[in-house]
Amino acid sequence: MNPYLGGVLLGLVLILAFWVSGRGLGASGAVKSAVVAGVDLVAPGHAENTAYYKDYHESHPSPLKSWxxxxxxxxxxxxxxxxxxxxxxxxRVEKSPKITNKTRIIFAVIGGIFFGFGSQLGRGCTSGSALTGMAVLSLSxxxxMAAIFGTAFALAYFARKLWI
Amino acid sequence: MGPLVVNEIITENANLFLAFLIGIGFGFVLEVNGFSSSRRLAGMFYGYDTTVLKVFFTGAIVAAVGLLFMSLFNWIDLSYIYINPTYLWSSLGGGVIMGAGFILGGYCPGTSVCAASIGKLDAMAFLGGIVIGIFIFIEGFPMWEGFYNAKFLGSPLLSDIFGTSRGLITFLIILVALGMFWVGEWAEKHFARDDYKLNQK
Incomplete structure (x- = not known):
């Protein structure tokens, strides 16, 4: 698909979310709900005694029944x-021809850990914070957007063997 | 009229059902644009494929302009739209950590779910990493709580910061985006790679 047409479609989906629900798109928040629900299931005592989980349950009575x-x-x-x-x-595994599948998977997990942690610290990921935030013109x-893409650009040279 | 759920035109359960449909649209648009490909996503940072830049910024400016038009015709009340709050240090710090994750892992959370849906094993590994990263954040929260809540600036818009109208700011952002599209088109010609095919045909 032509990327500019694709972008228009993405913008229309985003507008629909605003119009229906008064909020934009997101992604990492859903994984967080799943993590909290998982901890509730596996270690309910721990969830009841930890401030973070208690606060989360107050604002999200049933974590998985969320937007x-x-x-x-x-x-x-x-x-x-x-x-x-x-x-x-x-x-299949997608990667640069120069690295093995194992290397790719290891770096995917490491990248995921960084992204998961950063999305919580930054109160949202590329979807919820950068894309949605830019559409409503919010400073954050x-x-x-600048911090995510700027850092990825700055580190691209050091990670080049993973991709090119 | 909009947002529908805030104005109680639809119920909370209908809102959740529509969230599912909106998600289908989101996932479809991401996949059809090739956001399920980590080499395409990473390509933006090496210039050989700047599709992400074009789709992402076109999406943002279409939504920004769309919201302004809809508010002009009273189809949506912008005062009910959620505005992300700004906590200066954690916004920047979180973004830097996410940027590192992006270039190492090749996905962001939304695109990894999209890529996992068509069977990309590296995307599933990335998703597993996200779960671990979020778990670490939650369990260690008291350690970074101070940083997380530091330098709270409220929920300012760019137009508040520069003391101008939303319309003018949107117009300027469109100009910046057009400039970036031009750079993207140039980069794809300049940094094209033989071992990578555009548009993943």
């Missing part, structure tokens, strides 16, 4: 549908 969780379930379905139509459904949206 972001349902939206991200939709992303799974929507991505799958598009991949199915285009014939892209396949279990532009700060997030």
């Amino acid at each position: 972001l969780v349902l939206e991200m379930l939709g992303v799974l379905v929507g991505g799958f549908l598009s991949g199915a139509i285009a014939g892209r459904l396949k279990f 949206g532009f700060l997030s």
Whole structure:
């Protein structure tokens, strides 16, 4: 698809979210809900005695019945549908030809840990903080965007073997 | 009229159901634009594929302009739209850590879910990493709570900071975006790679 047309479609989905729900798109918040629900299940005593979980439960009585969780379930379905139509459904590892699958997976996990931690510190990830924040012209949206993309650019040279 | 749920035109359960449909649209648009490909996402930082830049910024300016138009016709009340609060240090610090995660892992959270949905194993590994990272943040929260809440500036808009109208700021952002698109088009020609095909045909 032409990327500018793709961008217009992305903008329209974002507008729809604002119009229906008064909020933009997000992603990391749904994973956080899942983490909290997982801790509730595995270690309920720990969740009851830790301030962070108690505060989270006060603002989210049932963590999994949330807007972001349902939206991200939709992303799974929507991505799958598009991949199915285009014939892209396949279990595989995507990487630079210069590295092994194992290296790629290790760095994917490390990158995920950084991104997961950073998304909580920064109160939202590329979707919820940068994209949505920029659409409403919020200062934090532009700060997030500049910090995320600026850092990735600054470190690109050192990570080049992973990609090129 | 909008936002529908805030004005009680739809119920909370309908809102959750619509969140699922909106998510389908979001996931579909991400995948159809190739955001399920980590080499495409990383390509922006090496110039060989700047699709992400084009889609991301077109999406942001279409939404920004759309919201202004809709408020002009009273289709949406912008005062009910959630504005992300600004905590200066954690916004920047979180962004720096996310940027490192982006270049090492090749995804962000939304795109990793999208890529996992079509079977990318590296995306599933990245998602596992996100779970670990969020768990570390929660468990260690007292250690970074001070930094997390430092330098709270309220929920300012760029237009508040520069003391001008939302319309003018949006217009300037469009100009900046057009400049970046031009650079992106130039970079794709300049940094093209033989071992990578654009548009993942």
